[in-house]
Amino acid sequence: MxxxxxxxxxxxxxxxxxxxxxxxxxxxxxxxxxxxxxxxxxxxxxxxxxxxxxxxxxxxxxxxxxxxxxxxxxxxxxxxxxxxxxxxxIASFDGPLAAAPTLSAQAAVTRAAGCTPAAAVAGLDRLGVAGVAQRPLGRLRVAERHAVALAAALLSExxxxxxxxxxxxxxxxxxxxxxxxxxxxxxxxxxxxxxxxxxxxxxxxxxxxxxxxxxxxxx
Missing domain, CATH: 3.40.50.300 (P-loop containing nucleotide triphosphate hydrolases)
Incomplete structure (x- = not known):
């Protein structure tokens, strides 16, 4: 079912x-x-x-x-x-991830989605933001932080x-x-x-x- x-x-x-x-x-x-x-x-x-x-x-x-x-x-x-x-x-996206601003985008996606670091990078690349993978969340633009959160939701399976x-x-x-x-x-x-x-x-x-x-x- x-x-x-x-x-x-x-x-x-x-x-x-x-x-x-x-x-x-x-x-x-x-x-x-x-x-x-x-x-x-x-x-x-x-x-x-x-x-x-x-x-x-x-x-x-x-x-x-x-x-x-x-x-x-x-x-x-x-x-x-x-x-x-x-x-x-339930995987959801309704805004940026609630995560420490010092955490890299890759690490934030890995943690939120429960995926591997390689899968996190691949997911960010799929959404066109692979370049932010190693940057801290706190240094990303608002749209980039949203894209990171979206990648995490989509990768959560x-x-x-x-x-x-x-x-x-x-x-x-x-x-x-x-x-x-x-x-x-x-x-x-x-x-x-x-x-x-x-x-x-x-x-x-x-x-x-x-x-x-x-x-x-x-x-």
């Missing part, structure tokens, strides 16, 4: 602001790439973080179906379980991969090939992106996030 992630009736607001998510629904299954597009401020990052346990939604639930391991409800899981899921089942606006930090063709390889290997991939994302052409399903809800378009 393929791994499946289902977010149902997801709602989220911050402080006294308006609802960022208001009943959003999303399901992604292993071997599929689900693209959720939206304008800036539409809640794309909030959605991605709710799907990975970084945020807890105010209402709704996120259920991970892990095949023979059964189901886990992410939204009610304790912090230890969430940490375990993120370490072994976990059943679920959730990427927030990855095409802003990687060559579209290289990213598309990598995501194609990931889905071919059975990974369940969720990508949030702007309306003009080139990744739409390889998506299995496309949804539009607007006013806190996702409307789905047939492929």
């Amino acid at each position: 393929n791994a499946t992630m289902t977010g149902s009736r997801l709602s989220k607001r911050f402080d006294d602001g308006p609802d960022v998510l208001d009943g959003a629904e999303v399901t992604v299954t292993g071997g599929c790439l689900t693209l959720i597009r939206g304008s800036g401020g539409s809640g794309r990052t909030t959605l991605a973080r709710c799907l990975t346990g970084v945020y807890r939604p105010d209402a709704g639930d996120v259920i991970l179906r892990l095949g023979t391991r059964g189901n886990v409800e992410l939204t009610t899981a304790d912090p230890r379980t969430i940490a375990w899921l993120r370490a072994h089942h 976990r059943p679920f991969l959730v990427l927030d606006s990855p095409d802003e930090y990687a060559p579209p063709d290289a990213l598309a090939r990598w995501l194609h390889d990931a889905t071919a290997a059975g990974t369940a991939v969720v990508v949030t992106a702007a309306h003009d994302s080139p990744l739409e052409s390889i998506a299995t399903a496309v949804g539009e996030l607007r006013k806190g809800e996702i409307s789905w378009h047939r492929r």
Whole structure:
């Protein structure tokens, strides 16, 4: 059975602001790439973080179906379980890595992805940033730090991969090939992106996030 992630009736607001998510629904299954597009401020990052346990939604639930391991409800899981899921089942990208600024990019990717140093360099090269491999994270430009974090997520080889606006930090063709390889290997991939994302052409399903809800378009 393929791994499946289902977010149902997801709602989220911050402080006294308006609802960022208001009943959003999303399901992604292993071997599929689900693209959720939206304008800036539409809640794309909030959605991605709710799907990975970084945020807890105010209402709704996120259920991970892990095949023979059964189901886990992410939204009610304790912090230890969430940490375990993120370490072994969910790879995500929603900003730079939380790592010491003195750590080299290669070492940061190796540690975050659980891969070899050689694989880390190859991954950075695949995204066009091999030149930063030996440089400390603290000396990288913002876009370079994002690319390093994206490489770590893509190299993690976990059943679920959730990427927030990855095409802003990687060559579209290289990213598309990598995501194609990931889905071919059975990974369940969720990508949030702007309306003009080139990744739409390889998506299995496309949804539009607007006013806190996702409307789905047939492929």
